[in-house]
Amino acid sequence: MQAAHIELASPDLIAKYEPVIGLEVHCQLATRTKIFCGCPAGFGAPPNTNVCPVCLALPGALPVLSREAVELAIRASVALNCKVNPVSQFARKNYFYPDSPKGYQISQYELPLSEHGSVDIIVEGHPKRIGVTRIHMEDDAGKSQHDGFRDSVRYTYVDLNRSGTPLIEIVSEPDMRTAEEAVAYFAEVKQALQFVGVSTCDMEKGHLRCDANVSVRIKGAEKFGIRAEVKNLNSFRFLKQAIEFEIARQVAIAESGGHMFQETRLFDPETGETVGMRSKEDAHDYRYFPEPDLVPLRVSEQWLAAVKSKMPELPAVKRRRFIEQYGLSEYDADVLTQNRAIGEYFDEVAAATKDPKTSANWVMGDLSALLNTAGKPIDESPVTAKNLGELLGLIASGELSGKLAKEVLGKMFESGDTALLIMEREGLRQISDSGALGKIVDEVIAANPKQVEQYRAGKTTVIGFLVGQVMKQSRGQANPAAVNDLLKSRLS
Numbered sequence: 001m002q003a004a005h006i007e008l009a010s011p012d013l014i015a016k017y018e019p020v021i022g023l024e025v026h027c028q029l030a031t032r033t034k035i036f037c038g039c040p041a042g043f044g045a046p047p048n049t050n051v052c053p054v055c056l057a058l059p060g061a062l063p064v065l066s067r068e069a070v071e072l073a074i075r076a077s078v079a080l081n082c083k084v085n086p087v088s089q090f091a092r093k094n095y096f097y098p099d100s101p102k103g104y105q106i107s108q109y110e111l112p113l114s115e116h117g118s119v120d121i122i123v124e125g126h127p128k129r130i131g132v133t134r135i136h137m138e139d140d141a142g143k144s145q146h147d148g149f150r151d152s153v154r155y156t157y158v159d160l161n162r163s164g165t166p167l168i169e170i171v172s173e174p175d176m177r178t179a180e181e182a183v184a185y186f187a188e189v190k191q192a193l194q195f196v197g198v199s200t201c202d203m204e205k206g207h208l209r210c211d212a213n214v215s216v217r218i219k220g221a222e223k224f225g226i227r228a229e230v231k232n233l234n235s236f237r238f239l240k241q242a243i244e245f246e247i248a249r250q251v252a253i254a255e256s257g258g259h260m261f262q263e264t265r266l267f268d269p270e271t272g273e274t275v276g277m278r279s280k281e282d283a284h285d286y287r288y289f290p291e292p293d294l295v296p297l298r299v300s301e302q303w304l305a306a307v308k309s310k311m312p313e314l315p316a317v318k319r320r321r322f323i324e325q326y327g328l329s330e331y332d333a334d335v336l337t338q339n340r341a342i343g344e345y346f347d348e349v350a351a352a353t354k355d356p357k358t359s360a361n362w363v364m365g366d367l368s369a370l371l372n373t374a375g376k377p378i379d380e381s382p383v384t385a386k387n388l389g390e391l392l393g394l395i396a397s398g399e400l401s402g403k404l405a406k407e408v409l410g411k412m413f414e415s416g417d418t419a420l421l422i423m424e425r426e427g428l429r430q431i432s433d434s435g436a437l438g439k440i441v442d443e444v445i446a447a448n449p450k451q452v453e454q455y456r457a458g459k460t461t462v463i464g465f466l467v468g469q470v471m472k473q474s475r476g477q478a479n480p481a482a483v484n485d486l487l488k489s490r491l492s
């Protein structure tokens with residue numbers, strides 16, 4: 001199946017076509033147990049230790065649906081604006097795979113958990129709504145570990161720890177038209193799922209991956225082209241590369257008069273290319289039928305309401321609130337809702353200071369810089385939101401200059417101590433007292449007769465120089481505003 005040489009279209013040719021893209025996103029739910037048994041769903045245990053008769057598919061073992069898994073899947077549905085069906089149904093998707101001992105996957109087919117959702121994205125300033133067709137629940141298979149050849153025998157080991165791990169699949173409408181839109185959609189989905197605690201979305205561990213369906217059509221054409229599905233993309237970069245490659249490959253085929261056939265392809269991160277895996281003609285017939293060992297899943301209105309009432313604020317809602325309640329710019333609101341932790345941290349600082357703009361600047365500026373350097377996420381910040389709020393309060397009350405505050409923040413970050421404790425210890429306090437400042441101001445006026453004369457002659461900008469001298473004399477501890485006032489009144 002593998003093409004020896006793949007012809008790619010030039011940008012000029014590509015410009016004649018419009019790509020059509022739909023994504024299938026697979027996400028591992030952050031439950032404690034597997035979906036149909038009580039085995040731990042953790043990562044990293046020794047092979048085949050987190051297993052039981054159910055996830056080993058021993059004869060006679062019966063699945064029991066995890067309530068926690070359903071609750072997380074409902075959360076995901078609400079987060080992605082899907083309508084939860086009152087009744088959904090598990091089905092058997094039959095196929096043989098060495099690491100799938102049942103010989104079928106339990107998934108949802110005709111009656112998925114939820115449908116008709118949407119995700120809003122913004123690409124290069126253009127907002128767009130992407131439809132979410134459906135979200136269904138399913139179990140994951142085990143893992144095969146190919147160990148290469150030993151004594152001329154090829155060994156493959158099967159680890160069934162992952163067998164029965166709960167997943168949701170989120171299927172989008174074919175609404176995206178560029179690789180950038182697809183990446184923005186995937187990022188938005190990831191953010192929403194993380195926010196509401198559905199999944200860690202750790203892409204390196206395979207907790208979030210997606211299949212990209214790509215086709216091209218001549219611009220203006222109504223009918224969709226024939227799609228190829230690129231499987232198992234586990235990074236934003238790979239998703240973008242795979243889509244761009246597919247577009248160029250498919251346009252080249254269309255332009256050379258060849259015909260596309262529906263197929264499944266694999267992305268090779270080494271080459272940045274996709275290679276054919278199987279065509280739809282030899283695609284599986286999964287012989288779906290309703291899972292006889294599980295009753296239909298009923299989600300009552302009360303249950304749905306209870307799950308909704310426990311949901312944290314969604315990223316899009318938080319973003320809007322930050323703009324409306326705090327008067328933040330779109331950009332600031334965006335940065336401060338990148339994840340739930342930073343949003344909650346900022347909320348707390350803003351509540352303490354009653355000055356959202358200043359709070360935003362410090363969280364996004366100095367604090368983020370310190371966190372970046374230390375490689376720490378904000379929920380592990382040695383400076384708590386409360387302590388940062390207190391520091392900003394000291395600036396507002398004139399007890400600390402902005403410059404000193406930066407220095408104090410650095411020390412807070414190192415020690416975890418409060419600003420007041422550090423100021424006490426280091427004798428750092430802004431001098432606003434006019435008695436103490438007046439003395440320094442008088443000294444500076446006496447020492448700089450030339451500048452004083454210039455000021456009095458109308459060149460008022462030299463006051464900046466004189467303020468600077470006072471700041472220097474006070475080792476940065478003078479309150480610049482107070483110094484300014486004192487100088488002006490002494491000189492006039």
Ligand code: ADP
Nearest residue numbers: 020021022023172173174213214215224225227
């Ligand atoms: P399958 O299991 O056969 O892949 P699904 O319905 O699960 O089918 O997913 C199909 C995905 O392909 C959806 O995301 C859908 O939006 C997308 N899609 C369907 N037709 C096209 C097309 N012509 N071009 C690009 N994407 C498409």
Ligand code: MG
Nearest residue numbers: 024211213229
């Ligand atoms: Mg598919």
Ligand code: ZN
Nearest residue numbers: 037039052055
């Ligand atoms: Zn088990």
